[in-house]
Amino acid sequence: MLVYPNIDPILLSLGPLHIRWYGLAYLAGVLLPFLVFKRDYRQRLNMSLDDIFNYISYLIIGIIIGGRIGYVLFYDFIEFLRAPYLIIAIWKGGMSYHGGAIGSIVSTILFAKRYHLNKLMLLDLLAIGSTIGIFLGRIANFINGELFGRVTTSPLGMVFPMGGPLPRHPSQLYESFAEGLLLFLILWVVRKYWAPRPGILGSLYLILYGSFRFILEFFREPDAHLGFIIHVFSLGQLLCIVEIFIGLYLCWLLQKQPTQH
Structure with missing residues (x-):
């Protein structure tokens, strides 16, 4: 079993002003993609x-x-x-x-x-850039000790302050890796070596994010006030199914149409 690090959710306090990791993650998640892809925004668009x-x-x-x-x-x-x-x-x-x-x-x-x-090019940049925000946001969830996973006997289990006495999956870290870092790398490689037509990258994001999130929801504790919606499936998983089908439909639609300039 791993030990939960108990990091203070407040990064810095200046009198009544509290700077939290979560707020910083939100801010960085919005701004960093524009720094990483500044050249694309300035030159391509x-x-x-x-x-x-x-x-x-x-x-x-x-x-x-x-x-x-x-x-x-x-x-x-x-x-x-x-x-x-x-x-x-x-x-x-x-x-x-x-x-x-x-x-x-x-x-x-x-x-x-x-x-x-070009809205499709802009949406493609939004898609790959949002993985940075997801990566940081899930780490902030972990620091806050929220959105933890289900009870487990896995050696990766941790006892969260608000999760009771039993060890749970650190599902925030699983999501940070898969929906953030891994998805970023996949989209980066596709963008660099395949150079798909505008809109495909955004559609691929919907398919892959929805797939990763659907799988990882099996490790995540469902919302207490909702529980499981259909059998063993959470609301998040049902929304991900919709997201996946939208991504597949958009891919099919874009492949049928000539490239937009």
Whole structure:
């Protein structure tokens, strides 16, 4: 059994101001992709620095709104029906990856339309860049001791402060590796050596992320207030199935069409 490191979720305190690892991971997850792929944004898409900063603003708004709406509708719908105002109660916590993904896609399409950019190329960069945010975000979940895995006898098990006395899978680290690092490397290799037409990389992201997440959900403790939705499948897995089929459909659709310029 491994020992949970018990890292303080607060990185730095300046009086009443607390800088948390989670918030830092969110910020870095949005900004780092633009540093890593700066050349693509500047040269391939001919975006100025002002355009990039505007796009970052679009993304942040899309992620927050989409993530919150997704959480309320997917994971807390009954409570939403009782108190609809909760959809704007961001301070109460609760963000959904799938909602945030939808929000970031919608905001990217709106931005591309307004600035007359190739939306498929922009979505491809969003796809590979988002793996950086997922990698950092899951590590932040691990530091917070949240979203831990199911009880296990595996030597990889850890006792989490909020997970009871039994060792559990560090599923946050599994997801950080598979959905973050591994997915980034796969998309990077495909992009570098295959150079697929615009849109394929984003579609491949949907297929692979959905597949990795579906598998790893078997190691992750389902949400306490939801449990399993159908037999042994969690809500996250059902959403991933939808995500996979959307990715497959988009791949098929793009292969049928001539390359967009």
